[in-house]
Amino acid sequence: AAELLGVLRREVPALEAADFFLDGGLSLVVEHQGLATPTFGRAPVYVMLECAARDDPTEELAAALEKAGVQDAVVADDTASRERLWRLREGLPEAVAGHGVPHKLDVGLPLDRLAEFIGRVPRLVAELAPEAQTVLWGHLGDGNVHVNVLGLDLEDETVDEAVFRLVAGYGGTISAEHGVGVAKARWLGLVRGPGELAAMAAIKRALDPEGILNPGVIL
Template sequence: MTDINRTREGLAGRLEGIVGAGHVLTDALVMAQYLEDWSRRWRGAALLVVRPGSTAEVAAVMAACHEARVPVIVQGGNTGLVGGSVPPAAGSTDALPVLLSTRRLTEMGAVDPLTGQVTVGAGATLGDVQRHVAAAGWHYGVDLAARDSATIGGTVATNAGGIHVVAFGMTRMQVVGIEAVLPDGAVLSHLAGMLKDNTGYDLGSLFCGSEGTLGVITAIRLRLHRPVGRTTVALIGCASYDEALALMTSAVGPTARLIAAEVTDEKGMELAMDLRGLPWPLAARHPLVLLLEVADGGDASGLVGLDDADVVVGFDASEQSRFWAYREAQGEAFSALGVTHKLDVSVPLPSLAACCDELRGIVGAYPGMVAFGVFGHLADGNIHVEMHGPDADDPAPDLAVLRCVARYGGSISAEHGVGRAKAAQLHLCRSEAEIAAMRAVKAAWDPEGLMNPGVIFA
C-alpha cells in the first residue's frame, strides 16, 4: 500500500466516524465534480472529500486534519473563478489535501424583524438566502449571476461584489457576525449581531475576503434592507465608456436611486444573443450597451434626458429580466466557446475609458486570441476581461491585463479574490508592508500553513 493510500484510509476512517460514511468521498469519479472549478480552467487532486453537516462536525474534521498535518481546501458552490475553490494540480504539493465542502451547512434562521438581521448557514446558496428573506418582507443587498450555485459562505470568503454594490456595498458591508472554525478546530462564534460592539479586533471582518486561508466560515449573521420597491430598467447604446459614465450620472433623476449600472460590449452582446436566442435589443449597433436600473416606483420618472439616445425601457418583471439576460449571460456565453481566461479587475472611474481602450488593444493583439470581450459593473469601475484562444495554462495574457490595470492605479482583483490565479501578482497592487502584515495574520492563525495553501500568497 502506498503512503497516500495509507494516509487516505487512516483519515477517511476517522472522518467517517465524525460525519458518517456517506459524507466521506474517496472514489475518483465521485470526487471529480469537486476537483474542477466552474470555468474548467482550474483543477486539482485531493486525498478525499468530506461534507460535514454542522459546526461541531466541521470542528472535529478540522481537528483531525490538523492532527494528521493534512492541508484543507474549503469549497462552497465552486463558482469562484480564481482557482481558490479547488486543490492545486496533482504533484505540485508535498501532501494531497482534504477538500471540505460546506454545502450541507444550509440551515437558515428566522428573520428578526426588530433588527432586520438573519443568521444563515455558510452552505446555503445566495439565491436561497435571497428568497428566504424576501418571504419575510426583506431584501439581501448582494446579487450576482451565480446566485443559485454560489454559497453565502463563499460570497463572504471572497467578499463578493455583484450587481448591486452601487446601492448596498460589497458583502463585507452586509456581515454583522460570523461563526468560523480555525485550522486546529477551535470555534469562533460571534453571531449576536450587535451593531455597536467595540470589544477589540473585529475577527469577522478578517474572514471577509480571506478565501479559505484562515479557517472555515460555518454561519453568518447578515444585515438586511427594506425592498427598494418597483424599478425601471433601461438598455442604452453608447459609443464609449466615457459616454456610459456620463449617462450613469446624467440619466438618473434627482428623486431616483441607482440600483445597478452594467456595461456589455458588442462581442459579449452577440455571444449572449447566440446563447439565449435573443435579438439585438436596440435600433442600431453600438460598441457598448449600458444597463441602468433605478428605483423610481416603476413609472420611468427616474430616467431623464434620454430623448436623443438609442434606448429601450422595461417596466414589468419579464421585460426587465429579458434586458438583464444579455449581461447575466456573459460568463456562460464566453465559456460556451471553450476554456476562457476570465479576469476581474477594477480601475478608478476617471481612468476607466483609457484603461479599457488600452486593454482592448493589448488583448486583441495577443497571438492566438480567438474572441475577447470586456463587460462589468460600470459604477464600481469593475470590468471583466474574457479571453478565449490562448492556452488555458498560458499566464502571459493574464499578466498583460493585470500589469495594464496596475499602471492605471486599479486593483488586480475587484471582487473574485486572488485565489491561485493571481497570488504571484499580489505585489502589483499591494505594498511589501501590506503583504507582510497579511502574511503575519495568516501565520498567527494558521502557523502550519494548512488552510488553502497557495491561495492569496504564492
C-alpha cells in the same frame, strides 16, 4: 463612464444597478441563445440600468441620461421586457463558455480610468494574440470588469500578465469580486507594496501560527 455614473447618482436616487457590456458580447449572446436581433440601435457599449422606487422614476432617469449625453435608450415597462433586457447581459458568461474555455480575469479600475481601460484591453490582447477574442462586461458602480479572452492556450499566461500590468498601471486591482487565491498570488505584488504584503503576512501568522488555514494560498 464616470461622468454618466456621476450624473445618475446625483439625479436618480432610485438607481440600484448599473452594468455594462460591449457590442461583441451582445452578438455572442444573441447567437448563443438564438434570440431575435434587438430592435434598439447598435452601439460600441451598452449600459444596463435598474431603478427601484415607490414612484415611477422613468422621467428623472430620462432627464439624467439626456444630461449625460446618452443618445439612445430603451425602457422596460413590464416584468417580461425587463427580463428580456437583462438576459442580454446575464447571458454573457454562458455565451462565452459556449465558444470555448476562456481566460477569466476579474479586475477593478478607478472609474476615471474605466473607459480608457475598456478601449485598451482588446487592442492589447490583439497585439499579443491576434487569434484571440476579448469579451468584456462589468459593474459600472464599482469599476469591476470581467475580462474574458477566448482562443488562448489554457497554460499560456502571457495575456493574463499583460492585462494585470495594465490594471496596475491604471491604479486598479487584479482581484475584484473573486479574490486572489492561488491563481493570482504571484501577481499580487503588482498592486500591493512590500509593506502591505508584510503586514498581511504578519496578520496571517498572528491568526494562524500553525499555518493550517489555507496553507500556501496568497501568503
